[in-house]
Amino acid sequence: xxxxxxxxxxxxxxxxxxxxxxxxxxxxxxxxxxxxxxxxxxxxxxxxxxxxxxxxxxxxxxxxxxxxxxxxxxxxxxxxxxxxxxxxxxxxxxxxxxxxxxxxxxxxxxxxxxxxxxxxxxxxxxxxxxxxxxxxxxxxxxxxxxxxxxxxxxxxxxxxxxxxx
Amino acid sequence: xxxxxxxxxxxxxxxxxxxxxxxxxxxxxxxxxxxxxxxxxxxxxxxxxxxxxxxxxxxxxxxxxxxxxxxxxxxxxxxxxxxxxxxxxxxxxxxxxxxxxxxxxxxxxxxxxxxxxxxxxxxxxxxxxxxxxxxxxxxxxxxxxxxxxxxxxxxxxxxxxxxxxxxxxxxxxxxxxxxxxxxxxxxxxxxxxxxxxxxxxxxxxxxxxxxxxxxxxxxxxxxxxxxxxxxxxxxxxxxxxxxxxxxxxxxxxxxxxxxxxxxxxxxxxxxxxxxxxxxxxxxxxxxxxxxxxxxxxxxxxxxxxxxxxxxxxxxxxxxxxxxxxxxxxxxxxxxxxxxxxxxxxxxxxxxxxxxxxxxxxxxxxxxxxxxxxxxxxxxxxxxxxxxxxxxxxxxxxxxxxxxxxxxxxxxxxxxxxxxxxxxxxxxxxx
Numbered sequence: 001x002x003x004x005x006x007x008x009x010x011x012x013x014x015x016x017x018x019x020x021x022x023x024x025x026x027x028x029x030x031x032x033x034x035x036x037x038x039x040x041x042x043x044x045x046x047x048x049x050x051x052x053x054x055x056x057x058x059x060x061x062x063x064x065x066x067x068x069x070x071x072x073x074x075x076x077x078x079x080x081x082x083x084x085x086x087x088x089x090x091x092x093x094x095x096x097x098x099x100x101x102x103x104x105x106x107x108x109x110x111x112x113x114x115x116x117x118x119x120x121x122x123x124x125x126x127x128x129x130x131x132x133x134x135x136x137x138x139x140x141x142x143x144x145x146x147x148x149x150x151x152x153x154x155x156x157x158x159x160x161x162x163x164x165x
Numbered sequence: 166x167x168x169x170x171x172x173x174x175x176x177x178x179x180x181x182x183x184x185x186x187x188x189x190x191x192x193x194x195x196x197x198x199x200x201x202x203x204x205x206x207x208x209x210x211x212x213x214x215x216x217x218x219x220x221x222x223x224x225x226x227x228x229x230x231x232x233x234x235x236x237x238x239x240x241x242x243x244x245x246x247x248x249x250x251x252x253x254x255x256x257x258x259x260x261x262x263x264x265x266x267x268x269x270x271x272x273x274x275x276x277x278x279x280x281x282x283x284x285x286x287x288x289x290x291x292x293x294x295x296x297x298x299x300x301x302x303x304x305x306x307x308x309x310x311x312x313x314x315x316x317x318x319x320x321x322x323x324x325x326x327x328x329x330x331x332x333x334x335x336x337x338x339x340x341x342x343x344x345x346x347x348x349x350x351x352x353x354x355x356x357x358x359x360x361x362x363x364x365x366x367x368x369x370x371x372x373x374x375x376x377x378x379x380x381x382x383x384x385x386x387x388x389x390x391x392x393x394x395x396x397x398x399x400x401x402x403x404x405x406x407x408x409x410x411x412x413x414x415x416x417x418x419x420x421x422x423x424x425x426x427x428x429x430x431x432x433x434x435x436x437x438x439x440x441x442x443x444x445x446x447x448x449x450x451x452x453x454x455x456x457x458x459x460x461x462x463x464x465x466x467x468x469x470x471x472x473x474x475x476x477x478x479x480x481x482x483x484x485x486x487x488x489x490x491x492x493x494x495x496x497x498x499x500x501x502x503x504x505x506x507x508x509x510x511x512x513x514x515x516x517x518x519x520x521x522x523x524x525x526x527x528x529x530x531x532x533x534x535x536x537x538x539x540x541x542x543x544x545x546x547x548x549x550x551x552x553x554x555x556x557x558x559x560x561x562x563x564x565x566x567x568x569x570x571x572x573x574x575x576x577x578x579x580x581x582x583x584x585x586x587x588x589x590x591x592x593x594x595x
Contacts, residue, residue: 016560017560018556018560019560021494021495024494024495025490025491025494025495027494028207028490028493028494029490031206031207031208031209032203032206032207032490033206035205035206035207035209035210036209037206037209037210037211038209038210039209039210039211041211041214
């Protein structure tokens with residue numbers, strides 16, 4: 001006897017299609033006249049997002065608008081999917097900066113390692129969704145775009161529970 | 166008030182065709198939204214609510230989309246039939262409305278205008294004849310698409326519709342036995358409480374004296390409209406979309422319109438045959454009868470036309486609500502269950518019922534019971550008994566068997582008695 005198959009132990013004489021159908025109809029009728037509507041009216045109402053929600057990136061900036069990134073190269077190294085492209089450069093004061101800094105958000109898996117590894121707290125993930133674009137190229141965020149993002153930074157640990165740090 | 170002259174008859178008929186067709190299309194639009202809303206409520210959702218206030222323009226947006234979308238033509242399609250099928254699917258359901266009386270006759274300056282597009286003497290024979298056309302659209306679409314899913318859907322659809330058409334026709338025979346004719350306005354006056362001149366009537370809507378017919382007609386009507394639980398021709402889970410898998414844009418839209426028109430038509434037919442048509446219950450003011458030769462009995466006025474039209478709309482609407490409600494409650498039958506229900510239950514019971522009603526009519530006539538409320542009451546009592554037998558005795562594990570019962574048999578079965586009974590029958594679940 002195959003054990004996976006559910007076998008009806010109810011005697012056939014007691015089975016009734018009409019009665020079962022009417023029972024189902026009464027259930028649906030109760031919902032029909034008194035709908036317990038749980039739909040969220042999405043564009044009008046939105047979810048309250050967790051501060052730890054990991055969405056598309058945002059680069060932290062200095063007061064003068066320069067990116068905080070020092071082009072140390074840790075984030076492209078740690079990135080498991082190689083979605084960060086970094087070409088470092090040095091300015092006249094001998095300070096390193098990122099000449100090219102691009103993140104392919106399509107390739108990104110939002111693990112948050114880049115944020116965790118960053119020594120100057122420059123690159124962050126953001127609490128953000130709704131990233132629709134018309135082309136794939138638009139999904140590659142360059143430095144300027146990363147700096148101009150406005151969503152809140154993702155928290156690496158639960159702010160309500162400092163022990164988790 | 167006299168009849169219309171020929172000239173007036175022609176233009177009023179053209180006017181009625183235009184008005185009723187427009188009305189039907191508008192009602193379909195409303196019905197689609199209504200069904201989606203109701204489905205939403207049943208499933209604890211809101212239904213469409215984005216386009217227009219309360220989603221009222223959703224159907225208009227859908228229609229616009231149907232018109233603007235790209236038409237695709239499968240490479241393997243048989244073009245002539247492929248293009249013909251959507252029209253054939255829509256046409257029978259819409260022209261069936263021609264013989265359905267919407268309201269009591271309207272007196273105008275030119276004469277009495279009947280609120281029925283074509284008062285054909287063959288009445289509901291026309292309904293059966295045109296209703297059978299529906300199968301052509303389905304089978305043509307399935308065969309000409311050049312797709313195996315469409316073909317399977319078309320085959321299932323044709324087999325199902327042909328099977329249930331037999332039952333559908335048989336359930337209407339008792340109406341002829343009682344009414345003595347097939348002209349549809351006569352059937353409506355048969356159901357009105359009548360004490361004036363003209364032939365006598367039953368004074369009772371036919372769903373009481375012909376309860377079994379009503380039940381069977383409802384079931385076969387559902388099957389003919391190919392709605393759940395009889396939607397095997399479309400069976401999304403198995404056949405993508407069945408016979409209209411390969412259709413896009415407005416060609417699909419026509420199948421869609423046809424399906425909803427068919428639903429409205431079926432509801433209207435049940436109203437006319439079993440729920441008194443446009444008759445308003447417990448009120449004799451609306452007893453207006455137009456005999457086949459044009460004689461008018463009763464006092465038609467314009468406000469009676471409006472009231473009776475409302476009555477007709479309410480009844481049809483209630484039936485449509487039940488259709489929608491059934492659709493979002495019941496699961497689909499298996500194909501063997503469908504065929505068993507059609508051939509071994511509906512047709513058998515309908516045939517037996519014809520004999521029962523014929524016998525009852527004969528007996529009542531011999532005893533000398535006059536055609537009227539008492540006559541109908543006796544028949545209603547008989548039907549309550551028959552319905553009780555059908556629903557409580559025949560239904561016990563015999564009407565529709567679950568697959569698990571056949572499985573239990575194959576696995577040994579719990580009791581020797583059951584095994585012996587099952588050994589005699591070869592049907593069900595196996």
